[in-house]
Amino acid sequence: MMNFMQFHAPTKIVQSPGLLASGESEFSTYAGRRAIIISDQVMASLNVTETLARTLAESGVKVGIVYTEVPQDSDLHVVSRVAELGRNCGADMLVAVGGGSVIDTAKAANILLKHGGELKEYQGYQLLTEPLFPLVAIPTTIGTGSEVTPIAVIADHEEMRKLSFVERFITPELALLDPEITYTLPSKMAAATAMDALTHAIESYTCLEHNPMSDMYAVNAIQTILAEVISGTRTDFDPEARAKLQLASTMAGIAFANSMVGGVHSLAHALGGVAKVPHGVANSIVLVAMLRYNLEEIEARLANLARAASLSGSGDDGDASRTMLERLSLIQESLHEMTGLPTRLKEVGVRKEQFPEIVDRAMEDGSVIYNPKELTNDALINILEQIY
Ligand SMILES: [Fe+2]
Incomplete structure (x- = not known):
């Protein structure tokens, strides 16, 4: 017997070597917005975030803040901090460049940026009823898949648990796959x-x-x-x-x-x-x-x-x-x-x-x-x- 099924793959996916430095046309849809860039120390030290900020600026996207402190196992505190920084600079879009932890942080921070409150309140499945801010995901590993999923996994270190958030509206709108970013x-x-x-x-x-x-x-x-x-x-x-x-x-x-x-x-x-x-x-x-x-x-x-x-x-x-x-x-x-x-x-x-x-x-x-x-x-x- 046929059971219920649904299929949802809303993310635009673009793959090309050198996309990070030359992807203005992909970002130009967002011209006039103010972005928070979310990343980690490795990408900062490799100047990846700097290149990204330049490409965004060339596309007409203002860069409000560049946050490069996401740890390998991002947690509730990091998500709150990112949302707070985003709110303070008036961000209305998020660009995540990193592995699963970075992209999941951006997804979860997007919920708080839009709705405020504590992330734990949103733990669960499809609780949101309206779109959040646009999120662009640029994966730097070759495994997370987070650039196209409606799922964020965030650690609660106090409780030694990983919390899952499943929301169609946290799915990135655009995934930029630049193989060259993975070379390091x-x-x-x-x-x-x-x-x-x-x-x-x-x-x-x-x-x-x-x-x-x-x-x-x-x-x-x-x-x-x-x-x-x-x-x-x-x-x-x-x-x-x-x-x-x-x-x-x-x-x-x-x-x-x-x-x-x-x-x-x-x-x-x-x-x-x-x-x-x-x-x-x-x-x-x-x-x-x-x-x-x-x-x-x-x-x-x-x-x-x-x-x-x-x-x-x-x-x-x-x-x-x-x-x-x-x-x-x-x-x-x-x-x-x-x-x-x-x-x-x-x-x-x-x-x-x-x-x-x-x-x-x-x-x-x-x-x-x-x-x-x-x-x-x-x-x-x-x-x-x-x-x-
Ligand atoms: Fe996995």
């Missing part, structure tokens, strides 16, 4: 974020809410990432492969924004909240173990992916799904050797005493209910033991 990404970070994108696509394709339209984006992203992840992330990466990974990350974002994610993200969010494991690293460590746990429910779909990626011929679903899992393990090992991407929890400082708390947090995470096989505390402990 350290290879380990490139690998971790590419694994985040791969996880978005695989969880989108195998979770309970997948639909034919999200599948289309997920499959293309998976084909691309499997083919390009090594040549696009190693130290002497191939720029073509890097650009393909960047676009695949955006496609994976559209995929999961219109289906959901699942157990890998539940655990990754919990590992981030409790043990500060970077998001992409956590996904990479958890991915194969969670897929093996889910296997009885997703064998046919994993087999489809193996065939779509030309990993497997006409073998049965059992063989093809095993081939897919083997390929994922192989990628994980290759990235570990090539870039030092961790493959075990103990490598990233997680302690076994933290397992019960990690499991509790994971079971509270919004993604749990979309996992194709029911998750239990015991099952999650078991998975954590396997990847310790």
